[in-house]
Amino acid sequence: MLKRKRFIFAILAILPTLAIFAYVRLYPIADTLRLSLYQWNILSKNKPFVGLANFRELMGDHLFISALVNTTIIAFGVLILTIPMALVIAALIFHRTRSKMAGFYETAVFIPHVVSLVPAAMAWKWIFDARLGPLNALLDFFGLPMQNWLFDPVLSVICIIILCSWQALGYAVLIYIVGFKNLPVSLYEAAKLDGASGPQSFWHLSIPMLKPITLYVSVVTLVSGFNVYAQAFVLASDAQGAPGRQVRVLVLDMLENSFRNYRVGYAASEAVVLLVIVLVLTLIQFSMLRERGKA
Amino acid sequence: MTIEAAMNKKTAHIEPSAEELAEGVRLRRRKRLTNLAIDIFLVIVSILMLLPLVFLVANAFKTPAEMLAWPPTIIPRDPTIANFSAVLGETPLLRWIGNSLAFAVLSTVAIVATSAIAGYIFGKFRFRTMNVIFALFLATAIVPFEVYMIPLYFQAKSLGILNSVWGLLLGYLVMSFGIFLIRQNVIHSIPDELLEAARIDGAGEFWIFLHIVLPLLRGALGALAVLAFFQAWTAFAWPMIVATTRSSYTIEVGLALFQTGFTVDLGRLSAASATVLIPSILLFVLLRRNFVQGVASTGLKE
Numbered sequence: 001m002l003k004r005k006r007f008i009f010a011i012l013a014i015l016p017t018l019a020i021f022a023y024v025r026l027y028p029i030a031d032t033l034r035l036s037l038y039q040w041n042i043l044s045k046n047k048p049f050v051g052l053a054n055f056r057e058l059m060g061d062h063l064f065i066s067a068l069v070n071t072t073i074i075a076f077g078v079l080i081l082t083i084p085m086a087l088v089i090a091a092l093i094f095h096r097t098r099s100k101m102a103g104f105y106e107t108a109v110f111i112p113h114v115v116s117l118v119p120a121a122m123a124w125k126w127i128f129d130a131r132l133g134p135l136n137a138l139l140d141f142f143g144l145p146m147q148n149w150l151f152d153p154v155l156s157v158i159c160i161i162i163l164c165s166w167q168a169l170g171y172a173v174l175i176y177i178v179g180f181k182n183l184p185v186s187l188y189e190a191a192k193l194d195g196a197s198g199p200q201s202f203w204h205l206s207i208p209m210l211k212p213i214t215l216y217v218s219v220v221t222l223v224s225g226f227n228v229y230a231q232a233f234v235l236a237s238d239a240q241g242a243p244g245r246q247v248r249v250l251v252l253d254m255l256e257n258s259f260r261n262y263r264v265g266y267a268a269s270e271a272v273v274l275l276v277i278v279l280v281l282t283l284i285q286f287s288m289l290r291e292r293g294k295a
Numbered sequence: 296m297t298i299e300a301a302m303n304k305k306t307a308h309i310e311p312s313a314e315e316l317a318e319g320v321r322l323r324r325r326k327r328l329t330n331l332a333i334d335i336f337l338v339i340v341s342i343l344m345l346l347p348l349v350f351l352v353a354n355a356f357k358t359p360a361e362m363l364a365w366p367p368t369i370i371p372r373d374p375t376i377a378n379f380s381a382v383l384g385e386t387p388l389l390r391w392i393g394n395s396l397a398f399a400v401l402s403t404v405a406i407v408a409t410s411a412i413a414g415y416i417f418g419k420f421r422f423r424t425m426n427v428i429f430a431l432f433l434a435t436a437i438v439p440f441e442v443y444m445i446p447l448y449f450q451a452k453s454l455g456i457l458n459s460v461w462g463l464l465l466g467y468l469v470m471s472f473g474i475f476l477i478r479q480n481v482i483h484s485i486p487d488e489l490l491e492a493a494r495i496d497g498a499g500e501f502w503i504f505l506h507i508v509l510p511l512l513r514g515a516l517g518a519l520a521v522l523a524f525f526q527a528w529t530a531f532a533w534p535m536i537v538a539t540t541r542s543s544y545t546i547e548v549g550l551a552l553f554q555t556g557f558t559v560d561l562g563r564l565s566a567a568s569a570t571v572l573i574p575s576i577l578l579f580v581l582l583r584r585n586f587v588q589g590v591a592s593t594g595l596k597e
Contacts, residue, residue, distance in 0.1 A: 027446070251532060
């Protein structure tokens with residue numbers, strides 16, 4: 001009787017949240033999957049079922065392919081730049097954790113992660129600016145050739161990677177610091193007694209012990225890298241009001257197909273590709289963690 | 296007597312020689328030097344991380360002539376607030392900030408409320424139905440917002456709430472991670488005995504939630520609130536498609552579209568950006584502990 005009463009309370013309490021959740025999450029996710037199999041032009045009334053035709057078309061769509069390639073390069077570029085730097089910076093901040101400066105270091109490294117994307121991207125846009133920017137001024141000062149950073153297709157991808165890494169670094173450092181704090185102190189003391197130096201115990205103890213954290217941070221960084229949009233929108237747009245012409249990324253291509261070309265079904269199939277990428281990355285993380293658990 | 300002798304002998308043995316003393320001093324000095332080197336490195340890293348933002352704020356105070364000077368200056372030679380007054384006079388900057396604030400506050404309230412209730416239910420009412428629902432919440436947490444925002448846009452459209460703060464809110468009503476965070480806290484910090492005792496005293500379930508559970512969750516809810524606020528405040532893709540009229544832009548969208556206009560005035564753009572950045576950085580520094588607690592707990596998901 002009492003249990004039944006508690007059950008009714010639980011159902012009643014969860015119902016509003018569940019209803020909202022179903023409406024703003026479950027339904028649109030299911031709708032994305034469904035729409036990807038339809039050809040839906042916003043302007044026309046009928047939505048014919050086309051099976052996997054959208055996906056087949058994606059394979060030959062050079063705009064989509066270039067968006068996919070750019071996005072993948074950006075995501076992995078950010079990963080390669082961020083993880084080693086974050087690990088070293090976190091180790092050093094953790095080493096100095098008792099000094100008065102530790103709070104300052106943490107805050108300074110983390111601020112880029114919390115500030116709004118667009119103003120921050122604006123700051124970098126000026127730094128990379130070919131005519132006015134300090135980066136070219138610095139190159140010039142050292143007698144190096146100045147670059148057209150934001151207009152060269154390769155260099156502009158590098159600029160986006162730098163901007164994204166600058167933002168991702170703080171999060172990774174913070175998670176690593178938590179990881180360092182949870183490592184057993186006794187192990188390090190034992191290593192020290194055996195004559196291991198600081199860098200040695202970092203390399204042979206910390207890095208292997210922090211592997212689950214590295215895996216987690218890597219997946220988070222990759223997933224947010226695959227969702228890159230604002231950074232490309234701000235950095236790689238020219239003054240003529242044609243945003244994102246230089247560097248196509250997945251989300252941009254998706255939104256353009258949906259809202260500029262009115263091809264919602266096609267855009268949904270791109271969203272499904274994005275979802276599959278994210279799912280695969282997450283599955284890799286889980287299976288690697290489980291392997292570790294068994295060993 | 297023998298013990299005393301032994302102790303004397305031991306202390307005598309421990310008494311360091313001059314050489315050992317010198318060795319200790321050298322080790323200590325070496326340690327201090329390493330720490331100094333580490334500090335210098337970290338200070339340089341910190342400055343490099345902050346430098347872009349410093350540049351932006353400095354640019355906001357430059358005159359148009361100085362903006363075009365080569366090589367670029369770091370500190371404005373002739374600081375002016377003309378950019379700020381121009382940008383506040385010519386663009387609805389305050390309106391955009393107001394939109395963002397309203398959106399962020401409403402989203403925070405919605406997320407804190409839904410997470411508190413759902414987290415409590417999932418944490419303490421372990422019926423099979425509840426576990427199934429929780430698994431559903433968790434499974435969809437992996438799906439990035441960008442994947443399903445286009446169908447969600449059409450839902451907002453059919454509700455007739457495009458170009459309004461309610462349309463913005465639709466995408467940010469719930470947060471799977473928030474529910475998960477509160478559930479973890481409920482499990483770890485609210486003992487079953489406490490709830491049972493209240494039930495025996497005749498307290499109703501709703502009373503228990505309001506007067507016992509919520510106060511105990513204050514810290515976790517605070518951390519979640521800060522996360523939710525910053526998440527909405529910095530949202531970009533969703534406001535970009537939902538708010539398409541000049542008066543309904545959030546500050547992020549307003550700035551992004553402002554900078555693609557035909558006449559890009561870097562000084563004004565920087566002034567507008569600085570107006571947004573400075574308060575949010577101050578807010579972050581004030582709420583740092585809450586924020587760090589919230590973000591750090593995202594890493595403990597496994």
